[in-house]
Amino acid sequence: MGKKVYLRLFGELNHFFKSKNKKVREISFKNRQTIKDILEGEGIPHTEVYLLIKENFVIDFNYLVSDGDQISAYPVFRKLDIESSQQTIRKKYPYQPKFIADAHLGKLVNYLRILGFDTLYYNDYGDKYLAEKSSQENRMLLTRDHGLLMRKVVKYGYFIRADKPHQQLKEVIFRYKLLKYIKKSSRCPKCNHLLKRVEKKDIIDLLEPKTKKYYNKFYICPNCRQIYWKGSHLDKINNLIKEIKGEYKNGL
Numbered sequence: 001m002g003k004k005v006y007l008r009l010f011g012e013l014n015h016f017f018k019s020k021n022k023k024v025r026e027i028s029f030k031n032r033q034t035i036k037d038i039l040e041g042e043g044i045p046h047t048e049v050y051l052l053i054k055e056n057f058v059i060d061f062n063y064l065v066s067d068g069d070q071i072s073a074y075p076v077f078r079k080l081d082i083e084s085s086q087q088t089i090r091k092k093y094p095y096q097p098k099f100i101a102d103a104h105l106g107k108l109v110n111y112l113r114i115l116g117f118d119t120l121y122y123n124d125y126g127d128k129y130l131a132e133k134s135s136q137e138n139r140m141l142l143t144r145d146h147g148l149l150m151r152k153v154v155k156y157g158y159f160i161r162a163d164k165p166h167q168q169l170k171e172v173i174f175r176y177k178l179l180k181y182i183k184k185s186s187r188c189p190k191c192n193h194l195l196k197r198v199e200k201k202d203i204i205d206l207l208e209p210k211t212k213k214y215y216n217k218f219y220i221c222p223n224c225r226q227i228y229w230k231g232s233h234l235d236k237i238n239n240l241i242k243e244i245k246g247e248y249k250n251g252l
């Protein structure tokens with residue numbers, strides 16, 4: 001007879017299972033295995049789990065499972081602040097929010113940079129590089145790849161659920177409670193450098209006639225020399241932020 005552990009997943013962790021209707025899952029195991037091995041064997045990255053409870057006691061990822069164990073796994077919750085609890089196995093991210101994203105999240109990266117978040121992104125980052133860089137610089141790793149988040153070196157990461165970039169942005173803002181950190185138009189969406197103010201007279205020859213006529217405040221990226229102004233292209237993201245603030249208030 002094989003040994004079994006009974007795993008109950010709460011909230012968003014159920015996303016990682018194909019059959020959504022089972023409340024408690026029975027998982028067979030053979031040798032010495034930690035609860036982290038069991039979770040990751042089921043496709044749940046350790047970065048997504050914030051609290052593990054076995055029969056009213058908090059356990060950590062190194063707990064060796066025994067036959068018949070009943071274990072509950074909790075994700076982070078928007079309303080319930082389990083990250084601040086003494087018992088959680090994953091402490092609140094203690095730095096100014098900064099990110100590194102995998103190659104499939106270009107549009108999300110664009111949004112994050114427009115909102116002022118330091119976000120690294122290149123098409124040709126390999127998985128190993130992404131994992132190591134995120135750990136060295138304490139950047140939150142954003143990805144849609146379970147395997148990448150399961151790498152041991154990854155300390156902070158988030159598995160993006162949504163397909164559409166504006167939904168992805170909502171997820172990240174909710175997940176990391178980013179509203180208070182937003183600093184619109186402070187960073188270059190193309191290359192992540194901080195923008196600088198530039199006098200209109202110094203760049204006037206580079207502007208289109210309409211821009212010249214209607215705008216007076218300009219910014220330049222010291223790295224790629226792109227010029228920016230607060231024009232109608234920001235309307236879309238302003239509306240999105242308004243929508244997110246509304247949802248936040250309603251506790252969705």
Ligand SMILES: [Zn+2]
Pocket residue numbers: 188189190191192193221222223224225226
């Ligand atoms: Zn730039």
